[in-house]
Amino acid sequence: MALHKxxxxxxxxxxIGMNLGGDPSQALxxxxxxxxxxxxxxxxxxxxxxxxxxxxxxxxxxxVPIEDVYVDTADSDTGPxxxxxxxxxxxxxxxxxxxxxxxxxxxxxxxxxxxxxEVNAGDLDTDGKGNIHVKGAPGRSxxxxxxxxAAQFNQGRTLAGRGIFLIPKSDxxxxxxxxxxxTCFAHAALVVDLTVDDETGEVKVDEINSAYEVGxxxxxxxxxxxxxxxxxxxxxxALYETTEPYYPERDHGPVDFLxxxxxxxxxxxxxxxxxxxxxxxxxxxxxxxPGEMCANPVLPAVANAIYNAVGVRCDxxxxxxxxxxxxxxANGGARPQARR
Amino acid sequence: xxxxxxxxxxxxxxxxxxVGESANLMEELRRNVGxxxxxxxxxxxxxxxxxxxxxxxxxxxxxxxxQSVEGRSIETVTGLSQGPVLHALQQAFIDGFAAQCGFCTxxxxxxxxxxxxxxxxxxxxxxxxxxxxxxxxxxxxxxxVDAILIASGQSREVRR
Numbered sequence: 001m002a003l004h005k006x007x008x009x010x011x012x013x014x015x016i017g018m019n020l021g022g023d024p025s026q027a028l029x030x031x032x033x034x035x036x037x038x039x040x041x042x043x044x045x046x047x048x049x050x051x052x053x054x055x056x057x058x059x060x061x062x063x064v065p066i067e068d069v070y071v072d073t074a075d076s077d078t079g080p081x082x083x084x085x086x087x088x089x090x091x092x093x094x095x096x097x098x099x100x101x102x103x104x105x106x107x108x109x110x111x112x113x114x115x116x117x118e119v120n121a122g123d124l125d126t127d128g129k130g131n132i133h134v135k136g137a138p139g140r141s142x143x144x145x146x147x148x149x150a151a152q153f154n155q156g157r158t159l160a161g162r163g164i165f166l167i168p169k170s171d172x173x174x175x176x177x178x179x180x181x182x183t184c185f186a187h188a189a190l191v192v193d194l195t196v197d198d199e200t201g202e203v204k205v206d207e208i209n210s211a212y213e214v215g216x217x218x219x220x221x222x223x224x225x226x227x228x229x230x231x232x233x234x235x236x237x238a239l240y241e242t243t244e245p246y247y248p249e250r251d252h253g254p255v256d257f258l259x260x261x262x263x264x265x266x267x268x269x270x271x272x273x274x275x276x277x278x279x280x281x282x283x284x285x286x287x288x289x290p291g292e293m294c295a296n297p298v299l300p301a302v303a304n305a306i307y308n309a310v311g312v313r314c315d316x317x318x319x320x321x322x323x324x325x326x327x328x329x330a331n332g333g334a335r336p337q338a339r340r
Numbered sequence: 341x342x343x344x345x346x347x348x349x350x351x352x353x354x355x356x357x358x359v360g361e362s363a364n365l366m367e368e369l370r371r372n373v374g375x376x377x378x379x380x381x382x383x384x385x386x387x388x389x390x391x392x393x394x395x396x397x398x399x400x401x402x403x404x405x406x407q408s409v410e411g412r413s414i415e416t417v418t419g420l421s422q423g424p425v426l427h428a429l430q431q432a433f434i435d436g437f438a439a440q441c442g443f444c445t446x447x448x449x450x451x452x453x454x455x456x457x458x459x460x461x462x463x464x465x466x467x468x469x470x471x472x473x474x475x476x477x478x479x480x481x482x483x484x485v486d487a488i489l490i491a492s493g494q495s496r497e498v499r500r
Contacts, residue, residue, distance in 0.1 A: 047440030047478050225437040225483060232480030257386035257475060265468045265481035 001199035005206075006309025007340045010301035011189040014293035015182035016283075017089035021169035025089075026080035027097040029058060029105040031159035033152050035130075035145035037062055037105065039071045042079035043094045048291070049222040050090045056218060057095050057284050061102035062109070063126025064144055080162075088291025091218065092184055093165050095284030101163030109159045112151035113142050184280045186288040187213040190231075192301040196309040198334040201321030203306060205235055205269045208298070213276040215288035220275070223290055227273050230294020235269055236262050237295065238302035242318050311335025346410045350375065351419025359406040366390040366401035369416065377417035377446045378402075381475070388474030391447035392416050398454040400473075417446040420453070429453060432491035433484070440478030447474050452488045461492055 017023050028040040039058045045051040051071045059066040076082070082094065107121070113132040114121040117140060125135050126144075133141035142150075151157040170180045190210040196203050208231055217223040240261040246252035254260040279286020299317065307313050311334065312327030328334050347356040350373065357372045366383075369375045369392070378401045381389030385403035392401045393415040420427035429452050432438070439445045448471055455462055455470035462470070467488045468481075476484060486496040 047442060049440075221437050225440065225479065228482060229440060229478045229480045233477075256384060257382055262475065264475075265471050265485060268468075268480065268482050268485070271480075271482075 001197075002334070004196045004198060004309040004334055004336050005339075006194055006196060006305040006307070006337075008192045008194075008301040008303065008305025008308055009190070009340070010192075010297040010299075010304060012187065012293060012297040014088070014186045014188070014296065016092045016184040016186060016289045016291075017087050017167070017182075018083070019170075019181040020179065021167045023083055023087075023089065023093060024164055024166045025082045025093040025097045026165075027054075027094065027101040027163040028080050029062070029098070029101040029161045029163070031105065031109070031148045031151075033148060035064075035143070035148035036068045036070065037064060037102075037159075039069060039098060039101070040079050041071065041073045041094060041098075042076040042082035043085050043090055044073045046085055048085070048090065048226055049219060050085060050094065052222060053091055053218050053287070054094060054098050057098045058102045060285070061099050062106050063128055065128065065130055068130065068144070088186070088289035088293060090291070091287050091289045092280075092283050095218075095287065096165035096282075097163040099163065099284050100165065101161040104161030104163070105159055106161070108151075108157065108161070109144065109147055112155055112157055112159060113147045115155060116142050116147065116150050183282050184215075184288055186215065186290065186293050187276075188293055188297050190297045190301045192298065192305045194302065194305045194309065196306060196324060196334075198310055198328055201323075201325040201328070203239055203302075203319070203321070203324070205239070205267075205302065208235075208269055208271040208301075210271065210297075211274040211276055212290060212293070213278055213288075214290050215280045215283050216277045216286035217275050218285060218287040223275060224273060226290050227275075227294045228271055230290070230292075231271055231298050232263065232269070234295035234298025235267075235302065237317060238299045239263075239318050239320070242320075245318075245320060308337045308340060309334075311337055344407060346407055348409045348411060349413045351415055357406075361405075361407065363406040364402055365392070365399075365404040365406045365409060365414075368406040369401060369414075375416050375418050379443055379446055381443065381447075386475075387444075387447075388451065388471075389444055389447040391450045391474065393450055393454050396454065396457060398451045398470075415450070415453070417449050420449065427453075428491040429456070429488065432487040436483050436487040436490060436496075438479060438483040438487040444474055444476045444478075448476070448484055452491070455488070456492055461494060462489075464489065 031037050055069050055071045059069045110121040110124045130144050131141045172179045193206045244253050314323050343358045343360050359368050366378045379389035381387035383402050385400045390402040391398050395412050451471050467485050
């Protein structure tokens with residue numbers, strides 16, 4: 001009996017959103033009478049940060065302080081249509097829709113301000129602090145709040161914008177079968193170090209070192225948090241989670257959180273992350289979607305590390321102690337591979 | 341089923357309600373009293389989202405008979421902040437991004453408060469032990485452990 005160290009590597013090219021085109025998201029932006037802006041979406045925030053990142057995108061595009069932007073994701077019955085929060089598509093699809101809606105609303109805001117200042121809208125710019133001024137002449141200015149009041153009470157004008165993002169449909173080439181499946185890929189590479197006990201079959205993940213390429217980390221702390229939490233879920237899927245861990249009867253499976261295995265706070269794996277930024281051309285401010293890619297590469301890296309540690313190749317998840325022990329038995333003992 | 345009047349203190353305020361014999365504390369706090377901070381996760385005492393403090397001890401309110409808290413002192417997340425001033429734990433959770441979906445957060449906060457009330461400077465292992473009955477699906481736990489250590493006035497580097 002012995003403890004065997006193993007190291008495994010995996011990398012991933014991760015397609016953002018649904019393949020082959022389509023996959024629409026819509027956004028609506030309108031100003032309230034006091035010059036705040038409301039972004040209405042039907043894509044919801046599951047905790048991944050949809051509200052934070054769309055708020056940042058809207059404020060940046062409108063040229064107003066982030067404090068003056070609200071995001072409402074309340075109800076898919078009353079909001080604009082969206083395919084939903086899944087497939088790591090939120091930042092990319094919804095973010096692009098928000099840019100388009102906010103661009104239209106910004107144009108209307110500048111036109112309303114131009115009418116008040118008696119200049120051309122094209123000569124105006126925002127300072128990001130709630131003011132609109134003539135380019136090169138910061139003294140000739142009007143606040144966003146005054147602009148909204150003038151638009152709605154004097155000019156009879158809305159400050160609003162509509163946005164939709166729709167990926168062009170990808171036709172199949174009849175000759176070759178080729179198609180352009182995805183417009184935006186994120187990437188990651190990951191090294192897992194772990195220890196396998198060849199007597200009990202238990203695995204302890206010692207450390208994860210990873211590099212995730214996310215286009216641009218629009219909110220750096222949120223991205224890091226999402227990656228850490230997602231990688232935890234990857235470890236959980238690799239080694240613990242299943243509804244059918246037992247045999248021979250399905251009835252022996254877990255029916256609640258006492259029987260359904262997940263790593264707890266005592267199994268925290270130290271995880272060092274390098275976030276790489278290569279902005280994508282068709283992504284909002286270059287930001288792709290970390291989403292599911294946080295977890296995916298962890299699973300093959302763990303499987304590879306277990307092979308490296310004891311020479312057992314498991315192709316069914318999760319890799320439970322039982323599967324490892326059966327593999328060691330079939331091999332006539334642990335067969336540690338060359339250290340990498 | 342006989343409904344019985346009970347009185348207890350909730351975050352320092354006297355509360356009197358009628359409860360059935362089999363009623364659990366979580367449902368009574370949520371539906372009868374209107375304190376929605378104890379969350380209904382599993383409803384069978386395995387996830388920790390409904391954790392409240394009863395006489396200073398963390399307790400799973402979904403498997404606590406409501407009639408058993410007669411005369412006792414109950415604390416929930418509602419009582420953590422003083423007006424607009426957040427409790428140190430709440431502030432540390434926000435600053436440390438210790439919540440994503442937030443569903444486990446009230447239970448985590450109460451488990452952590454019970455720990456810090458009896459052990460103001462816990463070790464990392466003691467923090468882990470204190471929240472080991474609380475399931476989080478989003479964060480991987482590390483930001484939560486760090487936040488609790490920081491709320492106790494220690495660095496996140498506190499060793500086991």
